[in-house]
Amino acid sequence: MRSKIKFLLLLLLTAQYGFSQQAKLNPSLWREIMKQPVSSRVVSLLVQGDPGIVEQKIKLLGGTFKFSLNNISSVSLPLDEVITLAQTQGISRVEGLYGNGRTMDEVTNVNANVNPVHDGIAPLTQGYDGSGVVMGFLDDGIDYHHPDFQNADGTTRIKYIWDQNANSGGDTPQPYNYGQEWNASVINSGTCSYYETNSEFGHGSNVAGIGAGNGLAVNNYEGVAPKSDIIAVAIAFDENFLFNVVDATEYCFHLSDSLFGEPCVVNASLGTYYGSHDGYDLPAQMIDALLEQQSGRSFICAGGNAGNAVVPFHLGYSATSDSSFTWLKYNPSLHEVFYEWWVDKDVAPGFNFAIGADSINPYIFLGRTKYYNLVNDFNYINDTAVKKDTLFSNGKRIGIITFTAYRYDSTYACDVAIKPGFTTDYWRFITGGTGRFDLWSHSGLIGTSDMVTAVSLPDTFQDIVRYIPADSSQTIVSSFSCSDKVITVANYTNRDNYIDYYEHLETFINPPGALARGSSVGPTRDGRMKPDITAPGDVTLASGLILGMDNYGYLVYEMALFIYYQSFKVAQGGMHLRNGGTSMASPVVAGVAALYLQKNPTADWKEIKDAIRLSAIQDNYTGYNLPDSAWGYGKINAFGALTTTIIYGCTNPMSLNFNPQATVDDGSCEFNIGIDDPSQAISFSCFPNPASSFTTFFFNLNEEGNADAKILITDVQGKILDELKISSQQHYLTYRSQLPAGLYFCRLQSGNGSSRIIKLLVQE
Numbered sequence: 001m002r003s004k005i006k007f008l009l010l011l012l013l014t015a016q017y018g019f020s021q022q023a024k025l026n027p028s029l030w031r032e033i034m035k036q037p038v039s040s041r042v043v044s045l046l047v048q049g050d051p052g053i054v055e056q057k058i059k060l061l062g063g064t065f066k067f068s069l070n071n072i073s074s075v076s077l078p079l080d081e082v083i084t085l086a087q088t089q090g091i092s093r094v095e096g097l098y099g100n101g102r103t104m105d106e107v108t109n110v111n112a113n114v115n116p117v118h119d120g121i122a123p124l125t126q127g128y129d130g131s132g133v134v135m136g137f138l139d140d141g142i143d144y145h146h147p148d149f150q151n152a153d154g155t156t157r158i159k160y161i162w163d164q165n166a167n168s169g170g171d172t173p174q175p176y177n178y179g180q181e182w183n184a185s186v187i188n189s190g191t192c193s194y195y196e197t198n199s200e201f202g203h204g205s206n207v208a209g210i211g212a213g214n215g216l217a218v219n220n221y222e223g224v225a226p227k228s229d230i231i232a233v234a235i236a237f238d239e240n241f242l243f244n245v246v247d248a249t250e251y252c253f254h255l256s257d258s259l260f261g262e263p264c265v266v267n268a269s270l271g272t273y274y275g276s277h278d279g280y281d282l283p284a285q286m287i288d289a290l291l292e293q294q295s296g297r298s299f300i301c302a303g304g305n306a307g308n309a310v311v312p313f314h315l316g317y318s319a320t321s322d323s324s325f326t327w328l329k330y331n332p333s334l335h336e337v338f339y340e341w342w343v344d345k346d347v348a349p350g351f352n353f354a355i356g357a358d359s360i361n362p363y364i365f366l367g368r369t370k371y372y373n374l375v376n377d378f379n380y381i382n383d384t385a386v387k388k389d390t391l392f393s394n395g396k397r398i399g400i401i402t403f404t405a406y407r408y409d410s411t412y413a414c415d416v417a418i419k420p421g422f423t424t425d426y427w428r429f430i431t432g433g434t435g436r437f438d439l440w441s442h443s444g445l446i447g448t449s450d451m452v453t454a455v456s457l458p459d460t461f462q463d464i465v466r467y468i469p470a471d472s473s474q475t476i477v478s479s480f481s482c483s484d485k486v487i488t489v490a491n492y493t494n495r496d497n498y499i500d501y502y503e504h505l506e507t508f509i510n511p512p513g514a515l516a517r518g519s520s521v522g523p524t525r526d527g528r529m530k531p532d533i534t535a536p537g538d539v540t541l542a543s544g545l546i547l548g549m550d551n552y553g554y555l556v557y558e559m560a561l562f563i564y565y566q567s568f569k570v571a572q573g574g575m576h577l578r579n580g581g582t583s584m585a586s587p588v589v590a591g592v593a594a595l596y597l598q599k600n601p602t603a604d605w606k607e608i609k610d611a612i613r614l615s616a617i618q619d620n621y622t623g624y625n626l627p628d629s630a631w632g633y634g635k636i637n638a639f640g641a642l643t644t645t646i647i648y649g650c651t652n653p654m655s656l657n658f659n660p661q662a663t664v665d666d667g668s669c670e671f672n673i674g675i676d677d678p679s680q681a682i683s684f685s686c687f688p689n690p691a692s693s694f695t696t697f698f699f700n701l702n703e704e705g706n707a708d709a710k711i712l713i714t715d716v717q718g719k720i721l722d723e724l725k726i727s728s729q730q731h732y733l734t735y736r737s738q739l740p741a742g743l744y745f746c747r748l749q750s751g752n753g754s755s756r757i758i759k760l761l762v763q764e
Contacts, residue, residue, distance in 0.1 A: 038080040043218075047075055049091035057088050064154070108210065108494055111512070111536040112588050113617075114224050116639040117595050123643055130225025130594040132601070134159070134264040135212045136252030137587070138245060139204030141196035141234035144187050146205060146575070148213035148221065148543040149230060156187040157214070159229050160255060161194050164236035164244055169193035176247050179236070195549040196234070198558050202545025206579045207269045208232065209543025211587030211594070218573035221541060224591020224638070225598075229262065231255060241272060242283035242479055249287055253297055263296030263597040267590035269583035271304060271477035273313070273445045276342050276411065277438070277525040279482035287480045295604040296597060300590040302582035303488045303531040304477035304520030307630075311450055312470035313442035315341075316525075319351055319431040324468045327358070327426035327452040331443050337399075337418035337427045339441040339448045342525060347435030348412050349375045355416065356428035357391055357398050363461040366393040366425070371432060374405050374412045383407040397421055426452060438474070438525045473629070475520040476531065482524040485605050487593070487612060490632060491519040491537035491585040492621070498541060498578070501563055501570035506578075508539055513621045515630055519582060522629040531632040533612055534622070537585030544570070544577035592638045599642055607646055610664045615640025652718040653747065656755055683756070684748040686735075690761040694736040699726075701750045708751035711735075713744055713760070 042063075047054045054075065055065040061084060063077035077085060086094050109115050120127035141163065142149065149157050162173055162181045170180035170193065186192045196204055208223075212230055215222035233248040235241070249266050256264035275281055279288075291297050306313070315326055330337050343351050356368030369389045372378075378385035385405045391398040404415040418427055431437065441448040454469035481488045493510045500506050510517065516538040522530035548558040562570050562577060569578045593608050600607070616634030618624050627633045649662030655669035683700045701709055709726040711733070721744070724733060739762045749755040 040078045040080050042076050043079050043082075047085070047091060048093040049088075053088065053090040057085060057091075061085060108536050108540055108588060109222065109224065111494060112224065112592065112636045112638050113640065114592070114595075114638040117642055121639065124599075124639075128595045128598045128642065130212065130228030130591065130598055132262055133225065133228045133594040133597045134231055134252065134256040134260060134262050135208075135225060135228045135590060135594050136231040136233065136248070136256070136264055136266040137204060137208045137211065138233050138235050138248045138252075138266060138268045139207050139270060140200040141194075141204045142208050142230070142232035143196045143202065143205045143543075143545050143547060144192065144194070145546050146209070146213075146543050147217035148209050148215060148223070148575075150214075150216060152216065156184050157212075157228075157230050158187060158232060159184050159260070160231045161187075161192075161234070162232075162248070162251060163194055163234040164248070165197075165234060166194070173251065176251065179234075195547055195555060196545055198545060198548030198550055198556055201562075202543075202548065202558060202577065203269070203579070203583065204232065204234065205545050206540075206542035206577060207267065207583060207587045209576070210540060210584055211267055211591040213543045217543065217575040221543065221571075221576050224588055225594035228591075228594050229260065231264075235270060237270075242281070245270070245480070246283050246286045246290075249290055249299065253290055253293075257294070257296075263601045263603075265298045265300065265590050265593045265597065267587050268299070268301040268480070269586045271302060271481050272479060273304065273306065273440060273442070273475075273477055274340075274447070275478035276413065277440065277474065277476065277478045277482055278342075278411070278528075279480065279484070279486075279524065280408065280410070281479050284480040284483050284486075288483055288485045291485045291605040295602045298487065298590075298593040298597065298605050298608045299480070299485070300487045300489060300586055300593060301481050302477070302586040303481060303490050303522075304475060305491070305518040305581045305583075306445060306475040306477075307472070307519045307521055308517045311442060311444070312453060312472045313445055313451070314438070314440050314472070314474045315429075315451060315468070315470045316436065316438040316474065317431075317468055318436040319433050321432065322466070323354075323430050323432040324466050325356065325428040325430040325463075326468050326470065327428060328441060328449040329426060329452065330420055330423040331447075331449045332423070333443070334448075335419075337420060337449045338416065339429075339439060340413060340415045341429070341437050341439035342411055342413050343374065343435060343437040344526070345407075345410050345412060349373070350433045351435035351437060352431070352433040353414075353437075354428075354430040354432075355389070355391065355401050355418065356430055357393070357420070358426045358428065359422070360424060360426055363458050365463060366398050367391060368428065368430060369401065371430075372403070373433075374407075374414060378403075378405045380405070380407050398425070399427070440474075440478075441470075473521060474523065474525065476522045476524065477520065482528070482530055484528065485609075487533060487589060487609050488531040488632075489582055489586040489589045490521075490531040490534040490630065491516040491580070491582040492534050492635065493538045494536035494540045494580075494584075496539065498539070499572050501567040501572060501574055503572065504568065506568055510538065512536075513619065513635075515621065516580070516582075519585075519630070529627050529629070529632065531630075532609065533589055533616055533632045533636050534634065535585035535588040535636040537582055537588070538580035540579060540584045541571040541576045542579055542584065544575060546575070589636050592636055592641055595638060596641055610646055611641045611644050612636065614646070614663065615644045653712050653714055653720050656757075684746075684758055686746065686758060686760060689758075690763045692763050694734060695760065696732055696734045697724075697746070697748075698732045699748050700731060701726075701748075701754075710749055712747045712749060713737075713739075714747070716743055716745070718745075 058065045058075045061081040164179035166180035170182045173181040182192045212228045213223035214226040352371040354368045354371045357366040387403045389401045399420040402417045406413040451470040497507045545558040613633040615637045617637045618634045622631045648666040649659030650669040651662045651665040652669045686695045686697045711724040713722040744760045
C-alpha cells in the first residue's frame with residue numbers, strides 16, 4: 001500500500017511540476033524509482049541544496065548524513081524515501097549513486113579470477129577477502145571520506161595515514177622525523193586535518209580502491225582484498241623520492257608487525273625511469289632487505305607506462321671496432337646536454353667512448369674528443385672520478401664536457417654534461433671497441449636530454465650510416481622495480497566500454513585482454529626477466545577522490561568538478577572514476593598477494609611471487625612461449641595462486657638430486673656431466689655419439705644397483721622425452737628413436753639413488 005502511495009505521489013509530482021521536477025533526479029535514479037514496487041534498500045546519494053536543510057530532512061527520513069562541502073551533501077537513504085526528499089524546499093537536485101551493474105567486481109575481479117577466491121570455491125576451504133592482512137599504499141594519498149574505505153558502521157578501515165609532504169596538523173612520525181601522521185582514532189573522531197591532494201586527481205584513492213575497496217559506496221565496486229586493513233602514505237615526490245619510498249616501506253612493515261601482528265603487502269604504483277635499471281641501487285637493496293627481514297611481507301609495483309613513448313629513450317648495444325654514434329640534444333631547462341650511461345665491470349676494459357659535435361644547418365661534423373676508457377683513463381677517489389675536456393673546431397670552442405664516473409660493485413656509471421657554444425648543435429655519443437652499454441635519456445620522463453630518433457635523421461649526411469637510433473625496448477622503470485624480490489606488474493586492457501555518469505556509452509579500441517599499448521617492457525639492464533606478471537589496468541573504474549586539497553590549501557569537491565567538466569570519466573553513481581596504466585594493474589596483484597597472505601600468513605616474498613608466477617594464465621594474447629619481456633609469466637590468476645602447490649627442490653631431471661615432487665627450482669641442483677672413469681662405481685657412455693638412427697648405452701651399476709634402474713632422456717630444458725627401463729644384470733641397451741636433430745641429456749639413475757649424466761648429439 002505504501003509503495004502505491006509513493007507511486008501515485010510520483011505521478012502527481014510529474015504532472016504538477018513537469019520535467020523540471022524530474023530533473024531533480026538523475027536518469028538512472030528516476031528509472032529505478034519508477035519500478036514497482038519501489039525498493040526500500042538503502043542507497044547512497046549526492047544532494048544539492050542547503051546542507052542544514054538536507055541534514056535535518058535526511059535524519060527525519062531515517063537516513064544517514066555523512067558530510068557536506070559547499071552546497072553538496074553526501075547521504076544515504078532508503079530508495080522509497082527519495083521522492084519525499086525531492087519535494088523538500090531548499091533542495092535542487094538529488095542523484096543516486098548506483099548504475100547498471102558494470103562494476104569492478106564484474107570486470108577486474110573476473111579478469112583476475114578473484115571471485116572464486118572470495119566465494120571459497122573448492123579446493124579452497126573458505127572464502128578469502130584480505131581479513132587480517134595490512135595493505136600499504138605508497139601513492140599521492142587517500143580520501144578517507146570515501147565509503148569504500150569505511151566499515152558498514154561508518155568507522156574507517158584506514159589504520160594510519162602518513163603525509164610526507166605535510167608540516168602540521170598531525171604528529172611527526174618517528175624515527176623518520178618528517179611529514180605528518182594521523183591514525184584511525186583521529187579519523188573516527190572527525191578531527192583529521194589530512195586531505196589527499198587533487199594534483200593527481202585522486203590517483204592514490206583509485207589505486208587503494210582497486211586493491212582494497214569494499215564496495216560500500218555504490219554498486220559493489222569491490223576491490224581484490226575488500227576486508228584488508230589499510231595504511232596510506234602520501235609520498236613526497238622530491239629529490240629524495242626513492243629514499244622516501246624506502247622510509248614508507250619500512251613504516252608499513254613496522255606498523256603491521258609491531259602494532260597489529262599482521263602480514264603486510266606494500267603496493268607502489270609509482271617509480272622513476274632514472275637510474276641503472278638493474279635493482280642494484282641502495283634504495284632497491286634496502287627494500288630487498290626489508291622483504292628478507294621476516295616472512296609475511298610482499299612488495300608489488302607498477303612496471304611503467306612508457307611502452308609507446310613518443311620519443312624512444314633507451315639506447316643499448318655492443319660496441320665494435322667500427323665506431324658508431326647517437327646524437328643527443330641540448331635541454332633548455334638544464335642549460336646543457338646531459339645524460340647517464342652504464343656498463344658492466346667485466347666488459348668495461350674493452351669499451352671506449354668519445355664525444356663529438358655536429359652543426360645541423362647544414363650538417364657538418366665539427367670534431368670529437370679522444371677516446372676514453374672508464375678503467376684506464378679515470379683516477380677514482382672513493383670510487384668517483386671527474387674528468388673535463390674541451391672540444392674545438394677551427395680554433396673555436398664548441399663545448400666544455402664534464403665526465404663524472406662512478407665505480408660500483410659490478411658496474412660503472414658515467415654522467416656526461418656538456419656546456420655547448422651553440423644550443424642548436426647535436427652532440428655525438430661515440431662508441432668503439434667491445435662490450436655492451438645501456439643509456440636511458442628523455443627530457444619528459446627523466447629530465448635529461450632527448451636523443452635524435454630515426455625518423456629525424458638526414459638522408460644525405462655521409463656519417464649517418466654509422467648512426468644507431470634510440471629504441472623502445474627496456475622501458476621498465478628503474479630501482480626497486482628491477483629487483484628479483486619485488487613483483488613488477490605490466491598492464492592489459494580491463495574493458496572496452498562502460499556507462500558514464502550521464503548514462504552515455506563510452507567505448508575503446510583496444511580489446512579486453514590485449515596488452516596495453518603503454519605498458520613498459522623489460523628486461524632489466526643485466527638481462528633478467530621483468531615484468532613478472534600482467535594484470536588488468538586500462539579502463540578500470542576505481543574509487544574516486546571526493547574531497548581534495550588544491551595547491552593553495554583550499555578544499556575542492558573534486559568529484560563534482562569531474563562530473564561537471566569530464567563526466568565521461570565518471571562511472572554511474574558518481575563515486576568512481578576511470579583510470580588505467582600499470583598503476584591500476586599493480587594493486588590487482590597486490591590484492592592477490594594479500595589474499596595469499598590471509599591463507600598463508602607466514603609465506604615469504606619468494607613463495608608469494610612463485611605462486612603468482614606458477615599460476616599465471618597464458619592465452620592467445622600472451623602467446624604460449626612465456627615468460628617474455630612484455631607479459632612476464634602471463635596474466636594474474638588469483639584462484640590459481642591460492643590453490644597452486646609449491647614444493648621447493650631441484651626440478652631438473654638430469655641432476656643428481658632431482659626431486660620429482662618439486663614445483664619450484666630452488667637452485668640446489670647438482671650435476672656431474674661427462675663419460676665416467678672405469679674406476680668409478682658407476683660408469684655410463686654411449687656409441688655412436690653423435691648418433692642418427694640409434695645409439696647403444698653402456699653402463700655398470702654394481703651388483704646391487706640395477707634394481708629399478710632407468711635411463712631418462714631429456715631436452716636441454718629438462719623436459720623428459722623418453723624413459724628406458726633397465727633389467728637386472730643388464731650392462732648395455734640399444735636405443736632407437738625418432739628424436740629430431742639436437743642436443744639431449746641422458747641420465748642413468750640407479751635404484752639406490754646414484755646417477756650419472758652424459759650428453760647425446762643427434763644428427764640428421
